[in-house]
Amino acid sequence: MINNGELYAVPLIGGGFVTAHVVLSVAQVKTLGRVPAGSQLLHYGDLLVDLYGPLTDKPSATLGERLIHGIWILDRAITGRDKPRWDKIGTREIDPATVEFPELVLNANERGEFVKGEIKKPLPQDSDDVERIGARTPFCAPGKVAKICANLVGRGELLGEMKILFELEGNFDLRYNAHREEVYRAMGVPPTRSYFEWATAEGLDPGRLWR
Numbered sequence: 001m002i003n004n005g006e007l008y009a010v011p012l013i014g015g016g017f018v019t020a021h022v023v024l025s026v027a028q029v030k031t032l033g034r035v036p037a038g039s040q041l042l043h044y045g046d047l048l049v050d051l052y053g054p055l056t057d058k059p060s061a062t063l064g065e066r067l068i069h070g071i072w073i074l075d076r077a078i079t080g081r082d083k084p085r086w087d088k089i090g091t092r093e094i095d096p097a098t099v100e101f102p103e104l105v106l107n108a109n110e111r112g113e114f115v116k117g118e119i120k121k122p123l124p125q126d127s128d129d130v131e132r133i134g135a136r137t138p139f140c141a142p143g144k145v146a147k148i149c150a151n152l153v154g155r156g157e158l159l160g161e162m163k164i165l166f167e168l169e170g171n172f173d174l175r176y177n178a179h180r181e182e183v184y185r186a187m188g189v190p191p192t193r194s195y196f197e198w199a200t201a202e203g204l205d206p207g208r209l210w211r
Contacts, residue, residue: 002047002075003028004210005094008086009059012150014158016055019063020078020145021092023070023099024048029209040118045072045139048101055153061090067152068168070100072139085142096210097196103174105135105183114174114183117195118204121187133179137172 008020026035026046035041051068078086101117107130112123123129130136140148147159147166156163170177184191189198199206 001025001027001031002078005091006088007061007090007092008078009089010051010086010146010149012055012146012153012155014150014155016057017059018055018067018149018153019052019060019089020086021050021052021063021094022047023050023094024209027075034208034211040115040120043138044102046075047073047078048099049073049145051145051149051152053149053153055155059087059089061092063092067149068145070102071145071173072102073145074139074142077140077142077145094210096207097194099206100195102172103135103180103183104138104172105130105133105174105179107136112183114187117199117206119195119199119202121189123183123186125183125186133170133174133177133183135170135172135174135177135179140172 002022002025004022004025006022009017010020011017026041029035048070050066050070052063052065053067054064078084103116106113106115107127110127112125112130114121114123144166148168150156150159151163151166159166168176174180174183180191196206
């Protein structure tokens with residue numbers, strides 16, 4: 001089982017590596033009894049990871065610039081089918097107050113619903129607006145993360161005409177979506193509010209996931 005805090009070397013097209021930090025393993029916290037059966041966390045990917053540069057010639061647990069602050073992936077993005085895609089290279093503590101989750105706008109009974117981690121908020125937007133906003137893909141497919149990172153460290157030309165498919169887009173995260181301000185305005189919440197502070201105010205006790 002992949003655990004909170006583990007570091008993995010992510011190989012990139014053209015050679016070299018960036019580093020993935022597992023900030024939340026859903027399987028681990030579920031096994032430890034830290035999420036109830038109905039938790040929203042059970043409806044995304046398997047792992048919440050942060051991705052860090054810079055590009056290095058060999059796997060490195062030294063973290064530089066954060067390339068992606070929270071993205072949901074499947075565990076097979078690491079484990080692969082026959083052998084691991086990403087090699088474990090160490091562990092690093094997690095500061096729960098700094099963890100951020102992707103943001104989605106989903107359809108709930110023909111109305112919009114904002115979800116982020118365990119936070120759920122109804123929206124006045126209808127199902128047509130949910131389609132228009134288009135931030136409803138719950139995780140990034142295996143293999144895509146490495147190609148996105150290649151783009152972020154200046155390797156986009158190696159992806160050729162497919163480059164546009166591997167940009168940080170708003171379909172799997174409202175934070176990169178042109179409609180984010182509209183959604184936050186409808187909720188009456190400042191878009192700069194941290195997940196930890198917001199979830200704590202909602203009585204969700206986010207810190208339990210890392211205790």
